Amino acid sequence: MLVLITYDVSVISEGGQRRLRKVAKICQKYGQRVQNSVFECVINTTQFAQLQMELLASIDEDCDSLRFYRLGDNYKAKVQHIGVNNAVDIEGPLLF
């Protein structure tokens, strides 16, 4: 399934920059950055639970926020992009 993760990490709070880097690094293990604070991950339920656990351990719940959106397996028609595109098709073939 596709899981969309969006986050706001308070970089002005103590340790904020470190947490921001940590959150991005964890998300990168599971998926693809599509915008600055937005990741798309094609993962199963077990990986989703693992990802949530890692993220929960890395944020400060009093300052930061995480949102998860489960878009299911048939997600391609539900997603639309306009403008500059830094993402790749995470399920497509890799071209070098």
Add this chain to the structure above:
Amino acid sequence: MLVLITYDVSVISEGGQRRLRKVAKICQKYGQRVQNSVFECVINTTQFAQLQMELLASIDEDCDSLRFYRLGDNYKAKVQHIGVNNAVDIEGPLLF
């Protein structure tokens, strides 16, 4: 249906700050800010088309990006929030 909008506006490009304010203002007309660059809008197909048209006219497609995620009508179980919460239930009763 719930439409999630995420955006990256290049604030270092010419007019970027102005475009960022414009994009946020348009999104606010249709929905609820849930994170810095993330809005949730409960809208119909006509409103969605209108919103897209307004946003398209406001961004610079060479520097900025918009993403739209259509989560359908049964979206409540698909969305999960962790951490500090600045959003409200957009379909719930208003409490003063």
